[in-house]
Amino acid sequence: MTLDAIISQYRDVEGGLIEALHAIDNEYRCIPESALSKLAEAFDVPVAKVYGVATFYAKFKVGERGSNLIRVCESAPCHNAGAALVLAAIESNLGIKAGETTADGRFTLELTECVGCCNESPTITINEVPYTKLTPEKVPELLSKFR
Amino acid sequence: MGFNKEKRIVLRHYGLVNPTSTEDYVNKGGYDALKKAKAMQPMDVVEEVKKSNIRGRGGAGFPTGLKWSFTAKITDADQKYVVCNADEGEPGTYKDRLVMEGVPHQLIEGMAIAGHAIGATKGYIYCRGEYPNSQKALRQAIADAKAKGILGDFDLEVRSGAFAYVCGEETALIESIEGHRGEPRYKPPYPGVAGLWGKPTIVNNVETYANIPAIIENGADWFAGIGAGNYPGTKVFTLSGDVVNKTFVEVPTDVTLREIIFDFGGGIVDGKRFKAVQVGGNSGGIIPEELLDTPIDFDAMSNIGMTLGTGAVFVMDETRDMVDVVKCMMKFFEHESCGKCTPCREGTFRLFKGMCKIANGEANANDLATMETLARVMNKTALCGLGQAAPTPFQTTVRYFAADYQKRL
Ligand SMILES: Cc1cc2nc3c(=O)[nH]c(=O)nc-3n(C[C@H](O)[C@H](O)[C@H](O)COP(=O)(O)O)c2cc1C
Ligand code: FES
Numbered sequence: 013m014t015l016d017a018i019i020s021q022y023r024d025v026e027g028g029l030i031e032a033l034h035a036i037d038n039e040y041r042c043i044p045e046s047a048l049s050k051l052a053e054a055f056d057v058p059v060a061k062v063y064g065v066a067t068f069y070a071k072f073k074v075g076e077r078g079s080n081l082i083r084v085c086e087s088a089p090c091h092n093a094g095a096a097l098v099l100a101a102i103e104s105n106l107g108i109k110a111g112e113t114t115a116d117g118r119f120t121l122e123l124t125e126c127v128g129c130c131n132e133s134p135t136i137t138i139n140e141v142p143y144t145k146l147t148p149e150k151v152p153e154l155l156s157k158f159r
Numbered sequence: 160m161g162f163n164k165e166k167r168i169v170l171r172h173y174g175l176v177n178p179t180s181t182e183d184y185v186n187k188g189g190y191d192a193l194k195k196a197k198a199m200q201p202m203d204v205v206e207e208v209k210k211s212n213i214r215g216r217g218g219a220g221f222p223t224g225l226k227w228s229f230t231a232k233i234t235d236a237d238q239k240y241v242v243c244n245a246d247e248g249e250p251g252t253y254k255d256r257l258v259m260e261g262v263p264h265q266l267i268e269g270m271a272i273a274g275h276a277i278g279a280t281k282g283y284i285y286c287r288g289e290y291p292n293s294q295k296a297l298r299q300a301i302a303d304a305k306a307k308g309i310l311g312d313f314d315l316e317v318r319s320g321a322f323a324y325v326c327g328e329e330t331a332l333i334e335s336i337e338g339h340r341g342e343p344r345y346k347p348p349y350p351g352v353a354g355l356w357g358k359p360t361i362v363n364n365v366e367t368y369a370n371i372p373a374i375i376e377n378g379a380d381w382f383a384g385i386g387a388g389n390y391p392g393t394k395v396f397t398l399s400g401d402v403v404n405k406t407f408v409e410v411p412t413d414v415t416l417r418e419i420i421f422d423f424g425g426g427i428v429d430g431k432r433f434k435a436v437q438v439g440g441n442s443g444g445i446i447p448e449e450l451l452d453t454p455i456d457f458d459a460m461s462n463i464g465m466t467l468g469t470g471a472v473f474v475m476d477e478t479r480d481m482v483d484v485v486k487c488m489m490k491f492f493e494h495e496s497c498g499k500c501t502p503c504r505e506g507t508f509r510l511f512k513g514m515c516k517i518a519n520g521e522a523n524a525n526d527l528a529t530m531e532t533l534a535r536v537m538n539k540t541a542l543c544g545l546g547q548a549a550p551t552p553f554q555t556t557v558r559y560f561a562a563d564y565q566k567r568l
Contacts (some may be wrong), residue, residue, distance in 0.1 A: 031338075069341070089473055
């Protein structure tokens, strides 16, 4: 769906700006820069306000993300269960650091806080699906499924 | 397992009904409480909830019936709202997810009863963005209940959070539903008087609403007689960390932490020794073994400087270094502070930097003392509970695990 088509579904919804951001994020995995002015016009608010809202929430990224989004939970239960080792294994497998996207645009790696799977820490999510009880050894095989 | 204190009210149908089937829930007596409530005068429903003495399960322990009564007695509002706080952002907590994905209709029923009680025809469930499956389960259950005419004129909508811990604070949550940055409001006015879009609004936690059908069904006296008198009923706990049984348990509120960790939880993994437990998520206190015989009810916990909070029980064995753990927690708050008030914006940043300095062995006793002063300033002056409670893990570990700090100075 085009940005315009998505935005037009929410312009009359109360509090629809964030709903529209969710819908754009679902479709594009990010908030393209070009969406900001379109949203501002649809909701009749300054672009700065749209930018302020979009950047407040860690789920949204104004700009680009790769086609697969990996998030590594770094909250305390996952931290104690070895999240740093899992993160290091992912970083070395992909050749990028947290916050970066691979050159081929296939993966973006981000850090996140608790995703509610702390009974099976450490947890990462790939495209919002949790993968739990991870070890550095399991990382290469898991990532290969998304290559 | 030699643990026989489990008692299920919130999770009484968990695993026993098909979450996607409204019929299944109805066949188990589901929505009978809504029918019963609708045959009662709204004020009588509020009174019943008041008499049950149920207090909020989302962290602050505010009496639910009292909260409802403020909003119920407002008669000149053209619209009121019932809002469910399903932001569940405290690390180590997954109790609300169990309700939303296991017994979504029970939450919906509790909210519909609240709608009748306070005179609201519209409700919102603000569910964290990390839980797409919960949102799906709720949306489906709501659509089905509406289609079957079960909800009458009560309209219910799910709104998704977007990975911001502060949006669990009720006024930040309201801001977020309205489509703004999730920054807490100045109080008063409280949401009960001027909440969502300025209208009278009650905000309660998932577990709070999920208790309501059973209270209406069995009566206030039944509920008030369970567990601790000042915080009756049950509480759902979620276990994580170095404990054998990393799972959930629902128990009356007069059991002790020791019973939860050792009798139910099976003790520490690999035969190691217990060192510490944090209760209530990242903003909760971290305590040593000597305090484990404290009952888990809200007031008993407050008496030892703890919060029951969400019921997250994060267990740490003898190998865990409190400086390392607290550094991780301070990073969380530094990231999650919304930046609206200075004590929290600056304070969370400074506490995180301070913990890094201690962890690197670069801090001295003066630095530690300055951090303790800063922590007290945050407790007293931050705008919302985030900044007020953020120093808690630091403060409690300095108090109970001083050796971990001393050896780095
Ligand atoms: C920073 C912060 C985060 C919070 N997160 C949550 C949360 O995720 N879920 C929740 O129910 N309450 C949370 N609360 C508490 C709410 O502000 C509010 O007290 C609660 O939703 C009231 O519901 P209850 O009375 O049923 O507990 C949070 C409070 C603060 C200050
Ligand atoms: S702490 Fe990582 S999923 Fe909860």
